[in-house]
Amino acid sequence: MIDEVNRLSCHAKGISLLAFSHNSKQLVSVGTEDEPLIVVWDVEQGSVVTSTINTGSVNDISILSNPDELIFATVGNQSFKMWKIDPETMEDLLYLDIPLVDNESNLTAIASINSMPAPYNCSILLLGDSEGGIVVYTPESNEFIAKINKVVQGSIGLI
Amino acid sequence: MEEEGNQVEEEAVEQSESDAPESIKDIGTEFRLQATPTFDTEGDLQISQLSRSLMEKRASLNRSVLSYMSETEEFEDVDVPHNQCLEAEHIIGYNGEEAVKNLFWNETEGWNLFTTKNKLIIEHLSTKTHTIVYTGKSNISTFALSEDKKLLAVGHGSPNTCESA
Numbered sequence: 336m337i338d339e340v341n342r343l344s345c346h347a348k349g350i351s352l353l354a355f356s357h358n359s360k361q362l363v364s365v366g367t368e369d370e371p372l373i374v375v376w377d378v379e380q381g382s383v384v385t386s387t388i389n390t391g392s393v394n395d396i397s398i399l400s401n402p403d404e405l406i407f408a409t410v411g412n413q414s415f416k417m418w419k420i421d422p423e424t425m426e427d428l429l430y431l432d433i434p435l436v437d438n439e440s441n442l443t444a445i446a447s448i449n450s451m452p453a454p455y456n457c458s459i460l461l462l463g464d465s466e467g468g469i470v471v472y473t474p475e476s477n478e479f480i481a482k483i484n485k486v487v488q489g490s491i492g493l494i
Numbered sequence: 495m496e497e498e499g500n501q502v503e504e505e506a507v508e509q510s511e512s513d514a515p516e517s518i519k520d521i522g523t524e525f526r527l528q529a530t531p532t533f534d535t536e537g538d539l540q541i542s543q544l545s546r547s548l549m550e551k552r553a554s555l556n557r558s559v560l561s562y563m564s565e566t567e568e569f570e571d572v573d574v575p576h577n578q579c580l581e582a583e584h585i586i587g588y589n590g591e592e593a594v595k596n597l598f599w600n601e602t603e604g605w606n607l608f609t610t611k612n613k614l615i616i617e618h619l620s621t622k623t624h625t626i627v628y629t630g631k632s633n634i635s636t637f638a639l640s641e642d643k644k645l646l647a648v649g650h651g652s653p654n655t656c657e658s659a
Binding site: 337340349350351352353354355357359362364367378394395 | 594595627628635636637638639640641642644645646647648649650651
């Protein structure tokens with residue numbers, strides 16, 4: 336029923352998260368806190384495309400919909416980063432460290448929505464925190480556009 | 495690579511000290527190289543200088559941490575009546591170890607895929623039958639399915655490998 340394609344060995348201390356690119360050609364793996372390694376794999380070749388040691392924790396990962404290149408976002412304790420492979424070298428993993436509105440936030444989950452209807456008319460990322468709040472971020476204009484404070488009966492305020 | 499990364503970090507620090515952004519919108523969008531971490535005793539490397547400047551600015555203005563999001567105090571904790579909360583009807587599988595993202599529900603085809611210990615199990619919802627589709631040598635920490643559901647990647651939480659099938 337399932338045939339093993341590749342056995343990918345790079346993480347010496349385990350894997351905490353995995354995510355396929357939208358075209359299934361690449362796989363992103365995130366190591367454990369003991370070894371915060373982020374690796375981008377070529378699925379077909381079973382080889383490492385690029386890797387880097389991350390500073391800080393990673394609690395969740397989400398692949399952004401982009402037909403041209405692999406871009407993914409990670410969240411963790413006081414951390415929200417966007418990642419992509421350097422288009423020039425195709426070897427280095429670049430990141431964008433996005434300052435949080437609440438610097439004490441422990442972000443626990445992230446989900447992406449490719450296209451939101453009006454009034455947003457953009458793709459958004461939903462960032463959940465350990466306090467039950469959700470922050471809405473749009474990578475297109477690089478700004479936080481709303482916050483739902485607590486999932487239950489929360490209100491949404493636009494900036 | 496390390497020198498280049500550190501140089502970029504230093505430039506970012508200088509910029510944040512001299513010209514702190516007025517709002518979230520003013521923050522640049524240029525990706526940069528992940529600097530190789532040099533762990534210090536304070537352990538505060540996770541907080542970038544840019545984030546620190548924003549934090550200090552809020553403190554100087556005596557504003558709450560949410561002040562960049564909302565100028566009002568609209569957001570208040572609300573007690574929700576018990577009958578408005580969702581309750582679990584079934585628990586399907588239990589890992590017992592640290593595992594995340596270890597459940598996938600295919601609502602259109604009617605099956606669940608979940609892990610327990612070192613096994614990956616598919617549950618056919620119409621027949622309530624379970625099939626072990628993968629057994630690893632150690633506990634499974636997470637898995638991922640490709641969008642077309644033709645590829646499955648399984649990760650282990652202990653020293654091991656990532657396997658795609």
